Amino acid sequence: MNNIRNFSIIAHIDHGKSTLADRMIQLCNMVSAREFKDQLLDNMDIERERGITIKSQTICLPYTADDGKQYFLNLVDTPGHVDFSYEVSRALTSCEGALLLIDAAQGVEAQTLANLYLAMENDLEIIPVINKIDLPSADPETVALQIDEDLGLDSDLVQFCSAKVGTGVKDILEAIVKNLPPPEGDPDAPLQALIFDATYDPFRGTIISVRIINGTVRPGDIIRFMSNGKEYKVEETGLFKFEKEPQKKLTAGQVGYILAGIKTVEDTRPGDTITLKSNPCPEPLPGFREVQQVVFSSIYPISTDDYEDLAAALEKLKLNDAALTFEKDSSAALGFGFRCGFLGLLHLEVIQERLEREFDISLILTVPSVQYIFHLSDGSRKIVDNPAHFPDPAHIDKIEEPFIKATILIPEKYMGVVMTLCMDRRGENTSFHYPMPGRIEFQCELPLSEVIYDFYDRLKSVTQGYGSFDYEMLDHRKSDLVKLDILVNGEVVDALSQLVHRNNARARGLVACEVLKKEIPRQMFKIAIQAAIGGTIIARTNVSAMRKDVTAKCYGGISQENGNCLKSRKPEKKG
Numbered sequence: 001m002n003n004i005r006n007f008s009i010i011a012h013i014d015h016g017k018s019t020l021a022d023r024m025i026q027l028c029n030m031v032s033a034r035e036f037k038d039q040l041l042d043n044m045d046i047e048r049e050r051g052i053t054i055k056s057q058t059i060c061l062p063y064t065a066d067d068g069k070q071y072f073l074n075l076v077d078t079p080g081h082v083d084f085s086y087e088v089s090r091a092l093t094s095c096e097g098a099l100l101l102i103d104a105a106q107g108v109e110a111q112t113l114a115n116l117y118l119a120m121e122n123d124l125e126i127i128p129v130i131n132k133i134d135l136p137s138a139d140p141e142t143v144a145l146q147i148d149e150d151l152g153l154d155s156d157l158v159q160f161c162s163a164k165v166g167t168g169v170k171d172i173l174e175a176i177v178k179n180l181p182p183p184e185g186d187p188d189a190p191l192q193a194l195i196f197d198a199t200y201d202p203f204r205g206t207i208i209s210v211r212i213i214n215g216t217v218r219p220g221d222i223i224r225f226m227s228n229g230k231e232y233k234v235e236e237t238g239l240f241k242f243e244k245e246p247q248k249k250l251t252a253g254q255v256g257y258i259l260a261g262i263k264t265v266e267d268t269r270p271g272d273t274i275t276l277k278s279n280p281c282p283e284p285l286p287g288f289r290e291v292q293q294v295v296f297s298s299i300y301p302i303s304t305d306d307y308e309d310l311a312a313a314l315e316k317l318k319l320n321d322a323a324l325t326f327e328k329d330s331s332a333a334l335g336f337g338f339r340c341g342f343l344g345l346l347h348l349e350v351i352q353e354r355l356e357r358e359f360d361i362s363l364i365l366t367v368p369s370v371q372y373i374f375h376l377s378d379g380s381r382k383i384v385d386n387p388a389h390f391p392d393p394a395h396i397d398k399i400e401e402p403f404i405k406a407t408i409l410i411p412e413k414y415m416g417v418v419m420t421l422c423m424d425r426r427g428e429n430t431s432f433h434y435p436m437p438g439r440i441e442f443q444c445e446l447p448l449s450e451v452i453y454d455f456y457d458r459l460k461s462v463t464q465g466y467g468s469f470d471y472e473m474l475d476h477r478k479s480d481l482v483k484l485d486i487l488v489n490g491e492v493v494d495a496l497s498q499l500v501h502r503n504n505a506r507a508r509g510l511v512a513c514e515v516l517k518k519e520i521p522r523q524m525f526k527i528a529i530q531a532a533i534g535g536t537i538i539a540r541t542n543v544s545a546m547r548k549d550v551t552a553k554c555y556g557g558i559s560q561e562n563g564n565c566l567k568s569r570k571p572e573k574k575g
């Protein structure tokens with residue numbers, strides 16, 4: 001076990017995690033130059049293009065250190081976005097140490113701190129790494145000072161590197177060997193294997209990524225998932241080399257995979273403990289949590305012929321993504337589709353893009369909604385995320401909506417604009433402190449619904465890109481919410497309804513009308529678009545009729561293709 005190091009790289013998005021992983025993989029001669037492409041660990045096209053990691057990946061790097069000994073460095077790559085912070089926490093639990101990667105030009109950001117706190121909660125040994133020292137704007141000395149004074153980390157351990165150029169990467173590998181502790185654990189104890197990821201392979205079934213905390217697992221063993229009692233026979237155990245490499249066993253301290261002919265990732269829950277049926281451990285490992293969807297939207301195929309394809313595509317995505325939920329939905333305006341639940345907006349966008357790209361289905365998505373709790377006058381409680389199912393206002397006693405705690409890190413001078421932004425979004429209980437000179441960590445409680453509505457884009461724009469943001473769910477709170485209906489030529493379009501705060505209703509109604517106006521192609525006749533609460537019209541606009549000379553090509557009702565969509569953003573390429 002002394003020659004194993006399990007570690008993770010934690011960083012704010014874009015600070016160079018994937019690039020550093022690539023360099024380490026190359027240094028350990030894992031892949032030939034021919035096979036090499038950037039961002040080896042980011043398998044999905046979307047991950048490469050957007051430069052974000054969505055699924056965590058693991059790779060076992062064989063490394064011969066300066067002391068002449070051979071080590072196995074298990075790099076557990078973690079997703080780099082707030083939507084996936086639970087996955088990050090599970091991946092960290094499977095490590096003894098972490099590289100805290102900080103961009104030499106940007107310094108510490110919200111997710112640097114959030115991830116650092118997560119790593120500290122898991123008692124990880126931390127090696128600070130200052131990356132991108134090749135940049136002309138790099139200021140490694142100041143960042144090193146931040147690390148020492150503001151984060152309170154050992155400045156003797158700080159490594160400087162340029163993942164892009166390759167400078168300093170070998171020193172980082174040496175620092176991992178020297179400064180991170182080897183794993184502990186008893187190979188003869190009852191099996192306790194922590195699941196930190198699961199992916200589906202159509203030929204081999206679910207590939208379970210595990211860290212063996214105690215005990216040993218071998219092919220032929222009957223394993224049991226402690227959260228749901230499901231049992232399977234192990235077919236193969238192995239390590240994540242560049243390909244999966246079968247091993248006779250996995251034992252305490254190791255990170256690897258288990259294949260057990262499992263047909264769905266649903267049974268395989270990150271954070272769950274695997275034990276042996278024949279000699280079960282008394283207690284599961286702490287920290288298991290069911291995944292929770294927080295954002296909901298209905299997805300409809302633009303062409304009704306694509307409904308079956310959409311159903312099949314969702315089934316397929318679900319095989320690999322236990323966090324995605326969906327059920328049948330229908331709308332008078334849009335026909336048959338699916339109501340889907342997501343971990344957050346990024347997760348929603350990823351699913352949308354994969355459906356459009358990998359499955360080639362054109363989609364309409366309804367405005368994302370959160371889950372509201374309705375307290376009805378008969379004393380019952382109803383949880384609803386779909387505007388189409390909102391109860392009759394006459395029977396509602398009160399409505400509660402989910403709140404989050406936002407942590408926003410900004411250079412001092414943006415304090416005013418960020419405060420205003422948060423107040424506009426119904427922020428409460430604000431507080432702030434100075435985690436380091438010149439920077440403010442601003443905390444604020446906000447309704448989740450206000451955050452999924454372009455909050456992050458606004459924050460980036462008012463802070464000229466310097467604001468960084470992280471959030472956690474808090475609770476549900478009573479709010480004065482009203483149902484905003486959108487009418488096209490006097491008829492309510494069910495799929496366009498949304499729940500909004502009474503004070504924002506008129507503004508939101510106007511925005512919704514204007515967006516729709518842009519999306520509806522001009523017709524031969526005038527189209528009235530109205531927003532209403534109850535029966536009262538609060539905003540309206542018209543799509544004016546076309547003049548004769550330009551009408552040649554179009555005719556008909558509202559084109560579904562452009563008419564109702566609410567959100568169809570093309571993938572942004574990131575360079």
Ligand code: GDP
Nearest residue numbers: 013014015016017018019051132162163164575
């Ligand atoms: P991640 O989001 O943390 O995985 O970051 P990436 O590895 O995707 O890197 C984000 C961007 O920074 C990419 O455009 C990289 O090419 C660039 N980058 C990463 N490391 C360095 C570096 O050492 N120097 C420079 N100049 N750019 C870097």
Ligand code: MG
Nearest residue numbers: 018051052053
């Ligand atoms: Mg990345």
